[in-house]
Amino acid sequence: MQYALEGSKKIVALLEEYFDQPFPYPKLDQIGSPVMPGAMENAGADIYGDGILFVDEGSSTEDKRTFGMVVAHELSHQWFGDVVTPAWWDDIWLNESFANWMGYRIGNEWRPDLDIGVSAIDEAFDAMQIDALGAGRPIHQRITRDADIDGTFDQITYGKGGQVVAMIAAYLGEEKFRDGVRLHMRRYLHGNATTDQFFDSLASAAHDPRVLESLRSFVDQQGMPVVTLKHEGGGLLASQSRYASFGSNLPPAQWIVPVCVRRAAVRSCTLLDGPDGAIEAKGDGVIVPNAGGWGYYRFDMDPADWSALIAAAPTLPEGEALAVTDSLWASFYAGKAKFPQLAALARAMAAHPASNAMLDNGERLRGLQQRGLISDAALPAWRKLIVDIYGPKLAQLGFDPAADAYASDTPDRKKLRGEMVELLVGAGGDPTLRGKLIAAADAYVAGDDKALDWEFTQLALPLYVADKGVPLAKAIADKILANEDPAAREIVFDAIGHSGNPDVARWFLVDFRDPRLPQSVRLRTAKSLLDSPGTRDIAADYLLANPDSFSKAGGGIFSARAGQMFNVLCTSVAADAVDAKLRPQLANDSTLGLDRTVDTIRNCARFKDAKAGEVSAAVMGK
Known part of the structure; x- marks a missing residue:
């Protein structure tokens, strides 16, 4: 304390x-x-x-x-x-x-x-x-x-x-x-x-x-603007429209947008209060929209301006780097930007000194596979892309899972190493890193406190549970519920939830009913099972068949969010099933969370059906 x-x-x-x-x-x-x-x-x-x-x-x-x-x-x-x-x-x-x-x-x-x-x-x-x-x-x-x-x-x-x-x-x-x-x-x-x-x-x-x-x-109004910048004469023209995902049909809206643009060290701000208008962009060099990254809007530009901004990505302040990544990916999910631009940005941003900016694109690349946009044929090339971009960065950092191996590192460097290992093991499928983490977790669970650093525990234990299966999950669940360490309890049940092991998922959802486990932790573990592609279908089928097992977990203001765990699904059939099963449970409650979930699933399914072939072909270089 x-x-x-x-x-x-x-x-x-x-x-x-x-x-x-x-x-x-x-x-x-x-x-x-x-x-x-x-x-x-x-x-x-x-x-x-x-x-x-x-x-x-x-x-x-x-x-x-x-x-x-x-x-x-x-x-x-x-x-x-x-x-x-x-x-x-x-x-x-x-x-x-x-x-x-x-x-x-x-x-x-x-x-x-x-x-x-x-x-x-x-x-x-x-x-x-x-x-x-x-x-x-x-x-x-x-x-x-x-x-x-x-x-x-x-x-x-x-x-x-x-x-x-x-x-x-x-x-x-x-x-x-x-x-x-x-x-x-x-x-x-x-x-x-x-x-x-x-x-x-x-x-x-x-x-x-x-x-x-x-x-x-x-x-006072829903939605957000996307501000599109174009060169006109010797100046810069901005136009605004409501951002919409690919294939969705949203009513138009307009905002008064504080658009701040940076060129070199000069920051210029203009209130864009109409559909379009000239904006200030003083200075020389690359145009950086959303200077500082604090604007609540997305932006788009001509391909040449995007290319220049991508090339400058490693030198941007962290907030601007995050805004660039979000806006380019938003353009992609609106059906405009193409996968080669995303790959180019990921390679450029991997040289950024800040961990959030460096890895944001990697996490979004992983999301392509989780959304079903990477075919089995494209999977080896996709994993190679991840390893080619981020593997050399981890080699520079070094990796030893033992406790205090990097005690003198800054917090950001520690965070970077942990998240990079997670990306290379999960999305990149690196077998060497996976083996190191499982061995360290084995020694740690056996009693060697020095075998595994706290920074890697939440990454190593899910792999260990996935490798050892239900007997280990049972043993560590019983052991951790016998003491009162909430942090350790969360780590253990996160490991069970993120294991990706179908047998572990069935055991936890169907057979495990220990009264010592708080309902909020049970809900969180179930959500983790939904998040993991290897256990997603099992978790979705069980939870939709047994909605009372999670709908009120957590209580109070937090219970209304429970149904939103299904927004990781990505088929029209899943959207129909979620709507049919959960809407009757909300007879006296707000349906906004469910409406959003169903909308999210349908948007994902629409984009996947239209773009999966194109994205997989681009990953394979076709």
């Missing part, structure tokens, strides 16, 4: 400085819970799932990053949410969107070496996947019935809302935005406030009403 105590002290001090107010309550308890699936802010008493709060310096980089972000998020609510409380559920988006932005911002200040802040951009891109669907909602919506409340606690509120806040803060400038927040806190201290009152506080500090019109255009 010492890590949580010291970390909380520092985070509170940073928040006091930002809000320019002392901690507002007479005491603060940070409470760990074995049954809480997330975290909740109560005035003077925040509650966290054990695995979030109880970490230490020896924990994995990802665990420490989660601690920093979530603790900063919940503690920021002590001011923005508790001292100034939303007037009604209509305004809950602002409570959570602001805290999400603050969680990344303050978490990054707390431990810059963990690179927490840039993950906000990744979360925004996850939200964009949902925001591109036909089924959806705006961030700010009227709440008139209890069933609609659950739906507001989703990635649109957290990921999109947090990024829209970040976009406006970046456009206004940190000081003006902070001044608006401080004014808002003073105006409504120990009271309630609406969305419009927060906007008014920003307007009073910023003296720029058009920026607030831009903010409203993003929070």
Whole structure:
């Protein structure tokens, strides 16, 4: 608990400085819970799932990053949410969107070496996947019935809302935005406030009403813009339209988009408030749209501009690199960009110094196989592509799974090594790396604590379970449930869920009924079985036949999300089955999560049916 105590002290001090107010309550308890699936802010008493709060310096980089972000998020609510409380559920988006932005911002200040802040951009891109669907909602919506409340606690509120806040803060400038927040806190201290009152506080500090019109255009309507840049005369012309996946037919929409473009060291920003218009792009050199990466929009360009940007990819700041990757892949899934462009970007970005930027394309390449876009004939060439791009990078880093082999490395370098090994073992199918990890896991389970570093445990144990099968899964499940270490419990059941072993999946779903296992962990394990291609069909068939076994797991605001685990499926038949089985379970609940899931499956199936042959041929060089 010492890590949580010291970390909380520092985070509170940073928040006091930002809000320019002392901690507002007479005491603060940070409470760990074995049954809480997330975290909740109560005035003077925040509650966290054990695995979030109880970490230490020896924990994995990802665990420490989660601690920093979530603790900063919940503690920021002590001011923005508790001292100034939303007037009604209509305004809950602002409570959570602001805290999400603050969680990344303050978490990054707390431990810059963990690179927490840039993950906000990744979360925004996850939200964009949902925001591109036909089924959806705006961030700010009227709440008139209890069933609609659950739906507001989703990635649109957290990921999109947090990024829209970040976009406006970046456009206004940190000081003006902070001044608006401080004014808002003073105006409504120990009271309630609406969305419009927060906007008014920003307007009073910023003296720029058009920026607030831009903010409203993003929070009051569903979807996101794609901004297309073209050269015209000696300048740059931007046009906007609603982003849509391949084959989908969405109604048009328009935003007031703060478009920021960078050329060399010169950053130029323009509010694009019509379907098209000239934008500033001062300076010389490669055009980098979405300067900084904080804009909640995607962009597209002419092929020549894309080629120049891809060539410059390794030199881009991390946020911009992530935005480039997301926009090119979005263009691909809209049916525009081609696979050779994706491969070129992956090769270029592999030279980027930041782990997130370096591996983002690799994770997206892996997604092609998970979506069924890589044929059996193309699989060897696809795996060779992965190994050719990332194998030399791991060779430079070195790989030894033993504990403390890389104790002196930076957190980002440790994270990079672990994720690169996972990519090469999973997508690349590297047998040598797989053998090393299984041997290390074998020694670790046998009692050699030094055989396997914590950073590799979550990668090695699934391989070990896959190799040894049900007897090992039974043994480690029983052993870990006999003690009360929540972090170890999560790792063991993640290993079972990600093993990809069909026999293990059948045992866990059908035969395993240990009452010591919390329902939230059971749900998480079932979701992992769905995520793994080797166990996906088994898990889908069982869960659809037994919806009561997972539909309410987790409880509270988290239960409404359970059906979204099926969004990894990718056939029209699966979409029909999910709809038919789950919709009757939601008679008195919001159907938004299910509508999104069905929409996601249909989009995936439509793209796969149209493009799988083309993608596989391109992978094989045909």
